[in-house]
Amino acid sequence: MKSESEHDTLFARVCDGVATAEEIGEFHQLLRRDAEALDTWLHYSSLHAELAAGSALLDCAGSQSDTTIEPTRGDTRRDAAQVLRSRFRFPWAPQAAAGIVLGLFAATLVWAYVVPLPPRSFTLLDEDFENPALSLATKAVLETGIWRGDAAEIVGAQNGVAPANGSKMLRFLRADFDGRPKPAGGHIAVIYRLIDLRPYHHEIAGGSGVVEVSASFNATDFPADESYGCAISLYALDADSLPDRAGRLGSVLSNDALAMARSSRTKLDRTPSAWQRVTTELRLPSQAEFLVVRLHISQPFESAENSVFTGSYVDDVRVSLTRRPQLP
DSSP states (O other), X not given: OOOHHHHHHHHHHHHTTOXXXXXXXXXXXXXXXXXXXXXXXXXXXXXXXXXXXXXXXXXXXXXXXXXXXXXXXXXXXXXXXXXXXHXXXXXXXXXXXXXXXXXXXXXXXXXXXXXXXXXXXXXXXXXXXXXXXXXXXXXXXXXXXXXEESSEEEXXXXXXXXXXXXXXXXXXXXSSOTTOSSOXXXXXXXXXXXXXXXXXXXXXXXXXEEEEEXXXXXXXXXXXXXXXXXXXXXXXXXXXXXXXXXXTHHHHHHHHOSEEEEOOOEEOOSOTTOOEEEEEEEEOOTTOOEEEEEEEEEXXXXXXXXXXXXXXXXXXXXXXXXXXXXXX
């Protein structure tokens, strides 16, 4: 393994942009296999961040440090490095190549490529239906903090289905809501959740915010002549586009959404012991203020009109927001 000083020389050449393709390859391999070398490179990267002001810091370093050094034309890089070492007390060896310090100002792209920083992520919803006070609104206008939609209930293990997480899960009952005077039946049972995005406007600005939603679906061992599918739909809205009534909610959302996304329809199997995970994502427009999450279980439209769902469940619903720059 190379000595620390030899690593410094390689780091300096990479930072200064004069490394050959062979040296670049050696540099990447070194950071992957040598933890100490990676730690040293982290120190260099940290220094680069502290010296983002660059020349302004160098101009004042001589006057603020205990050692006043007047660089000569021929030794500018060497003496500037000495000034910075006397000011910041660098943890690496004093014999490190002088080119490393000033070369760090060109290291940003190299560092981002070798060890990219993970994107910042926020959890918007972590729902396992364990809260005994959880409200399940049926015929109601969308509001934050509750699930609104067709008839459903919170249950424990039943019909051979155990919750995917914890001891509770949500069961879809019918494709219409409680209290409807004349149940019309239907093929799709849905629940909605409204999420306020306004506290995250900095992450959404510029179209860099991406929401990812995942949920686990399951069903009892239903009769062979029945068929069920599940999917997730997402709608980004501004405040003026929020539906002010509960009727025909799906149509209103589709017509007024700033952006929308839908997962592919996943056919439910007849294995109650196995939950099926569905995931989809949506890049949010910069003016998005609310997100509507729509979870739905459906029967084929060619099946007989029937609003009773034998036993369909959802659990472990996760909604996250990540700042992810758009591709050029």
